[in-house]
Amino acid sequence: MMYRKYIKRMLDFLLSLMAIIILSPVLIVVAILVRTKLGSPVIFKQKRPGLNEKIFTLYKFRTMTDERDEKGNLLPDDIRLTRFGKLLRSTSLDELPELFNILKGDMTIVGPRPQLVRDMVFMTDTQRKRHSVRQGLTGLAQINGRNNLSWEEKINYDLKYIQNITFLNDIRIIIKTILKVFKKEDISTDGMETAEDLGDYLLRNKKITSDEYKVNQSIAVGLLEEK
Known part of the structure; x- marks a missing residue:
């Protein structure tokens, strides 16, 4: 409980700040390449639901035209997903700007991945827990199949993680994530x-009707318009 309530956020701030400083040359080079190959804006911004479903702006390097x-x-x-964009995704370099989200407190290093608002509205009350x-840069679902998991499997891994947030568990997830990145595994859903x-x-x-689909999509649009 001490780690989850106090230490985790402190480590997030310190480690993300260190990572931004150390990786600043990489950030600059990738930004220049994105600007050259894909144009402006270099940073892709998107609203995502975060802690307690508070909507924040997530930052990524642009990967599509x-x-x-x-x-x-x-x-x-x-x-619209170019060869260069696929390279950024396969190496997870497109995720680097999320370090600034972690520094700000929008995100954490390890936690459930932030999904879209239009995904959240289709989740059950239990899943929305x-x-x-x-929300995290990486999480339990990312080391157990990432995009090759079904939605139910991904969310179940997220719920499993929040029941056991410990320092050792976070370290294990970070190490396995690094290995996954180098192996370029489960980057995209099969097909x-x-x-x-x-x-x-x-x-x-x-699993839902077309009417339910339309209603929930409208709810998602309404939530985004409020921001």
Whole structure:
């Protein structure tokens, strides 16, 4: 309890600050490459639900273009995700700006990964308990299959983690995450370039109706408009 309540946040601040300083040359080089190959903005910003479902702005390096069709709509992710973008994702370099989220206190180093607002609204009350802690750069789900887990499996790992937050457990997850990054394992869901939204997954598997899907999507839009 002492670690979870007091020490974890202190370590997050110190370690993220050290990482930003040490990795600053890498951050600068990646930023220049993103600007050159993908254009501006270099940083991709997106609203995500964090601790106690408070919505914050998550930072990542951009990995996709802004290509649109003749009607002005963005093209599918698999078209906009470039070879360079895939490289950033496979090496997890796109995640480096999240160190600033950790420094600010929006996130933690180890915890459930921050999902989209439109994912959160499709979770059950029990599943939404994953937001009772700060969302993490890596977590238990990430070392046990990452994007090759089903939504139910991912959330169950998140719930399992929040029941046993200890220093040793966090160290173990960090070490296994580093090994996963070097091996480039489970970067994307089999057969998909980007992860499937929870609502789309539930609808595809007939676990919700089309009406439920539309209602929850509207709720997600409303939550984002409040910010």
